[in-house]
Amino acid sequence: MAISRILIANRGEIALRIHRAAHEMGIETVAVHSTADADAMHVRLADHAVCIGPPPATDSYLNVANIISAAEIAGADAIHPGYGFLSENAKFAEIVEAHDIVWIGPKPEHIRTMGDKVQAKKTAGALGLPLVPGSDGAVSDVEEAKKIAAEIGYPVIIKAASGGGGRGMKVCEAEDKLETLMKQAGSEAKAAFGDATVYIEKYLGNPRHIEFQVFGDGRGGAIHLGERDCSLQRRHQKVLEEAPSPVISDEERAQMGEVCSKAMRDMAYRGAGTIEFLWENGEFYFIEMNTRLQVEHPVTEAITGMDLVREQIRIADGKDLSCTQDQIEFKGHAIECRINAEDPFTFAPSPGKVTHYHPAGGMHVRVDSGLYAGYSIPPYYDSMIAKLIVYGRSREKCIMRLKRALEEMVIEGVNHSVPLHEELLQQPDVLSGDYSIKWLEEWLKERE
Ligand code: ADP
Numbered sequence: 262m263a264i265s266r267i268l269i270a271n272r273g274e275i276a277l278r279i280h281r282a283a284h285e286m287g288i289e290t291v292a293v294h295s296t297a298d299a300d301a302m303h304v305r306l307a308d309h310a311v312c313i314g315p316p317p318a319t320d321s322y323l324n325v326a327n328i329i330s331a332a333e334i335a336g337a338d339a340i341h342p343g344y345g346f347l348s349e350n351a352k353f354a355e356i357v358e359a360h361d362i363v364w365i366g367p368k369p370e371h372i373r374t375m376g377d378k379v380q381a382k383k384t385a386g387a388l389g390l391p392l393v394p395g396s397d398g399a400v401s402d403v404e405e406a407k408k409i410a411a412e413i414g415y416p417v418i419i420k421a422a423s424g425g426g427g428r429g430m431k432v433c434e435a436e437d438k439l440e441t442l443m444k445q446a447g448s449e450a451k452a453a454f455g456d457a458t459v460y461i462e463k464y465l466g467n468p469r470h471i472e473f474q475v476f477g478d479g480r481g482g483a484i485h486l487g488e489r490d491c492s493l494q495r496r497h498q499k500v501l502e503e504a505p506s507p508v509i510s511d512e513e514r515a516q517m518g519e520v521c522s523k524a525m526r527d528m529a530y531r532g533a534g535t536i537e538f539l540w541e542n543g544e545f546y547f548i549e550m551n552t553r554l555q556v557e558h559p560v561t562e563a564i565t566g567m568d569l570v571r572e573q574i575r576i577a578d579g580k581d582l583s584c585t586q587d588q589i590e591f592k593g594h595a596i597e598c599r600i601n602a603e604d605p606f607t608f609a610p611s612p613g614k615v616t617h618y619h620p621a622g623g624m625h626v627r628v629d630s631g632l633y634a635g636y637s638i639p640p641y642y643d644s645m646i647a648k649l650i651v652y653g654r655s656r657e658k659c660i661m662r663l664k665r666a667l668e669e670m671v672i673e674g675v676n677h678s679v680p681l682h683e684e685l686l687q688q689p690d691v692l693s694g695d696y697s698i699k700w701l702e703e704w705l706k707e708r709e
Pocket residue numbers: 393418424425426427428462463464465466468470494497537539548549698
């Protein structure tokens with residue numbers, strides 16, 4: 262069966278990203294949008310557009326019935342969920358498939374397993390991935406939690422089984438705080454995710470966040486596309502990502518990449534996935550798997566030359582992976598800066614009208630964004646308004662080009678993160694690649 266019309270169940274830059282891949286494959290697109298997004302770029306570019314509800318995401322971008330109706334009305338034969346919203350909702354994937362619409366994503370059962378972090382860790386362990394030491398599964402009893410924490414040693418981190426986006430995590434330094442923090446984590450998780458289940462992990466002192474991009478054909482074939490280093494984070498949210506990681510050798514990449522792709526072959530995983538690890542002193546520790554496209558996927562595209570959305574569509578269409586592991590070559594270096602509509606240093610949100618917009622250009626510079634002059638950034642959704650992705654033959658050349666590209670970016674009318682990235686790229690630790698997941702917050706504190 263050949264996909265001929267894809268409904269894009271998302272908004273912003275990722276909706277555009279999917280539209281572009283589809284059109285380059287000769288496939289039509291259907292945009293869905295809330296009333297707040299009637300003027301959005303993805304709506305303007307798509308071949309068809311359907312309004313699916315009022316501004317709040319629960320009434321529009323998360324409104325399953327309206328999205329399915331839109332697909333039927335517009336004659337879409339496939340749905341791409343992008344990231345966020347319904348992308349990791351196994352029930353939605355099942356409903357899409359039950360309507361004989363192609364789901365451009367992993368098998369629903371794999372989304373479900375990996376979406377529950379307790380299950381995900383068990384599965385990853387059984388597949389041979391190295392784990393962060395911690396509880397064997399969910400923990401509800403405080404005495405049991407105390408025993409586990411004493412065994413692995415403080416500090417520990419209490420995490421929500423249904424957590425995501427860096428929410429529902431509590432670091433516990435000592436036993437006398439464990440009970441209170443467990444209760445807090447549980448009730449926060451209940452409020453945010455409707456599930457109070459928590460588990461416990463060793464809190465690693467100064468790790469890096471390193472993740473592997475994988476692709477499976479759903480029939481036992483799988484490849485990896487190397488790693489991304491996403492250690493520059495604020496409140497567990499990624500700010501700048503790069504590929505390859507400054508600390509991973511070719512041998513380590515090949516070895517860990519094979520561990521990841523073997524795990525995917527054993528599961529008969531389908532589509533794009535990211536296996537996230539913390540890395541400390543040369544050791545990898547699995548933390549979670551994301552069963553979707555990641556925000557930072559373009560850095561992998563830059564160093565492999567592969568179009569990851571095209572690959573997702575091909576696999577959903579039942580085709581084989583477009584290449585074998587041997588055919589994948591990692592070349593040069595790429596960095597992505599996430600640009601948010603917020604104050605660059607206080608991070609106060611800054612939605613509103615963009616009066617002037619001029620994206621950076623030139624060789625090996627890519628800007629993924631739905632911005633245009635006159636566009637009003639609505640206050641209802643994620644604050645990310647653009648991604649600047651730059652490639653260079655070496656990390657040094659990539660950084661020089663990135664500095665040049667940041668100079669060129671013009672976004673007026675709202676506050677945004679470009680000044681933060683410009684300052685980051687002057688820091689010796691960033692230039693040398695010597696940073697951990699704690700670096701950015703510590704630097705921000707000192708800067709105050
Ligand atoms: P989420 O799904 O909410 O993003 P993750 O499990 O991926 O949660 O963790 C997000 C971030 O939280 C990691 O990138 C890291 O910065 C921090 N983190 C998670 N687990 C640990 C741990 N065991 N030790 C130290 N930091 C951790």
